[in-house]
Amino acid sequence: MKNLLIIVFVLLSGVVARADEGMWLLSKLKEQNIDEMQRMGFKLTAEDIYSVNQPGIKDAIVGLGREGRPFRHFCSGELISPQGLLLTNHHCGFDAIQSHSSVEHNYLADGFWAYKMEDELANPGITASILERMEDVTDRVNAVLRDDMSETERAAAIDSVASKIVKEATEGTVLSGQVQAMFEGNQFFLFLYTIYKDVRLVGAPPQSMGKFGGDTDNWMWPRHTADFSMFRIYTAPDGSPAAYSKDNVPLKPKHYLPVSAKGVKDNDFAMIMGFPGSTDRFTTSFGLENTMNTTNDIRYKVRTEKLKIMGEEMAKSPKTRIQYASKHASCANYWKYSFEQNKALNNLKTKENKIAIEQEFTNWVNADAGRKTKYGDVLATIQKAYADMSNYSAATVYLQEALGGPEVHLFAYRSGKKLKDLCDKNISAEKKEEIKKSLQASAADFYKDFNTELDARLFAALFKLYHDQVAGDLQPEVIALIDKKYKGDFEKFAQDLKKQSVFMSEEAFNAFMEKPDCKKLEKDLAYIAGKSYFETWIKLSAYSNEMNTKLAKGNRLFVRGLMEMNPEKAWAPNANSTIRLTYGKVRSYKPRDAVFYDYYTTLAGVLEKEGPKGGEFEVPAKLKELYAKKDYAPYGDDYLVVNFITDNDITGGNSGSGVINANGELIGAAFDGNSEAMSGDIDFEENLQRCINLDTRYMLWIVDKFAGAKNLIDEMTIVK
């Protein structure tokens, strides 16, 4: 009986595919998923979604990135008009909305709507990728790999064949390409994107609506948030991607999504396409422990301190509040995530699930001599790598979170090389002018959202935290200086930093640039702190590199073994910022004993939650007036649906992704996950995991009745 129970437990828990789990690769839909999708109600074909021969839904799906790292999509979006109109989340547009905001024009507080295209606001630096096609290139990559290669040789061989593959596919085209490893380095796919560079802000509701519920409601259902903003992609007049120019024209997409005003019912088919950032579904019990006890615990602890200081300083002035709005929000987002994830992993006994999978794997390996040679020491290797690494991984998280908490030292160090060039007699005056211009530009960017007092306080508190928590040999030099010269008084150091460093204000920085003194630079406290930050970082990476290499190899073999053990299973790779599709249903759930959560929320709930002005639950007067009139048609009759939930499999990066119904129409934009299943990035929980979506009817109603932006309504194809 006990054995049978274990088998049933294993079947239910781990290795076997679970309903609706999976961030699927588009080129494999036909082979892996489409039959099941159609059984669940999907009315179109695999080719309607993705085909190399014809336009499809994928041509309406956009990955938002940043210049310099366009493949690391921070959010997703979808095209909803023949003129390149793009829908994404408010929290995805937050940075852009904030950057256009000032105390005089506070688009965060008041919202922003362009009633004419001329009024749309450019956002240099933001990129928008649309997939042209993708290809399995595993065989080509494997052809250059040999089992006896060291991990370094292996990485170099992969890099070199990948650049060749990308070059062949992109040469003479406007496309950008990337070869991405899947299944921890067991498979490789080429992705070819058109990357647009002129993405303009079109509209956003006030943050009291777009971020309604704030940090309190973040990662929670029931939710009542208008988490959307709108952008437009522009191209050169010939349709090719181009940097911002007033001569650019709106993108004419190959496909855009009709927007449904018909709404959803419980159990309706729903799929989501977008760019999930990262998941860790194949991690071992050892990896899980590291995530819980190192990454999550430390991140939560340091950020608690950081958020407290930011919050206190933001409360002091409206200017600081705007300057740090985006920084505070992104810090708070994964602060809460870390806490809730540990809670969910404990509640759901995820470690036990992982141990059961490892046991099954070990039994399978031990049953065959060939497997023993290939996989016999895999789990032990992984376990040892984590053990050897534990001090360094904790120090690394402290480094990122605490030493990387304040900002001025990072800016100081990054500007250092250019400032030194200004002292260099061998560099021409002309070249120096150029360097100055570029320094001025990065300074303007940096100081726009910088507060001296706030950053100095972060320095004192967070550098001290690092000092108190990390072993002596991993301390940056600046801490030795604080110990010696300041007798360990971090406050005093921060005071001197404020007084003495030329990086603590834009004026001081610009003045220094006019009369650069490189001897002074070397003694500047912010510069010293920045330099020693990077030195510590290099030291730590050197230590952990060897273990990371072992870990990567162990994980690769573990996943290869798991896949060999279950050859019939349709496997989905971990998220890695490449385009994916997840399918499932609109679905209510039971978060706890005796509690039932319905699958949708309404505008009445916004009013129920109303709190004081300036708080997280403020309801703007205009929204209240509209609510009193109950004028919902044609987006609702007696009530207006605001958000709904589905059991799709998404993660960070998916934010803004299109939620699409059985007919290929847009019914929502995904914007969050639920805390009860925050373990989902590590272990999908089919009964608990929900994806929280903005209902397109709320979006349409806001654009139409709240903003009165008929221009935007007219552009869309609305299905009534």
Ligand code: ARG
């Ligand atoms: N938790 C969401 C995500 O990571 C972000 C939600 C933003 N809203 C907020 N109140 N912070 O995608």
